[in-house]
Amino acid sequence: MTPPPTAPARAPRYWLMKSEPDECSIDDALAAPGATVPWTGVRNYQARNFMRDDMQVGDGVLFYHSSCAEPGIAGIARVASGTRPDPTQFDPASPYHDPKSPPEQPRWLLLDVQALRKTRLLPLPELRSHPELADLRVLQKGSRLSITPVDAAHWHRIVALLGEG
DNA sequence: GCCAACGTTGGC
DNA sequence: GCCAACGTTGGC
Helix, strand or coil: CCCCCCCCCCCCCEEEEEECHHHHCHHHHHHCHHHEEECCCCCCHHHHHHHHHHCCCCCEEEEEECCCCCCEEEEEEEECCCCEECHHHHCCCCCCCCCCCCCCCCCCEECEEEEEEEEEEEEHHHHHCCHHHCCCHHHCCCCCCCEEEECHHHHHHHHHHCCCC
């Protein structure tokens, strides 16, 4: 078997990405040039590895507001680039500064996320009210991961709940 | 502000 | 490699 001349496009994957609206809300993302923001500040190896190994341009993103008065899904976005080093890790003035990250081998990565549209807010309690979403990662007890994979079935259900299905 | 859950660090 | 201590996350 010879490999195909171009890599076959894999099925799109889906992700939930948490953002504190005080730092970057869905409105902030939509207002950015090209509605695209560099996803800075990921400082967790599992989340970094998702970006590096599993996320591809075009993947669907549920834009989630966390650490705020009304946590929940606030918009739809897409992965808009591959990964590159997150410059904030080398900035002593940044809260994301990591003095232990070797510049010749950066520890932390980011990718671009393009906001597609703001949706109604789908609050956490409403997500929890749907039994078919019970194993959504963000609903698990103690779930702190800022980037989590979302099953296609969950994605389609949530998009429908957002009134876009 | 509280606190449960989690990830990381570092002594051994 | 173990594991206690610590710092952080994030809903409430």
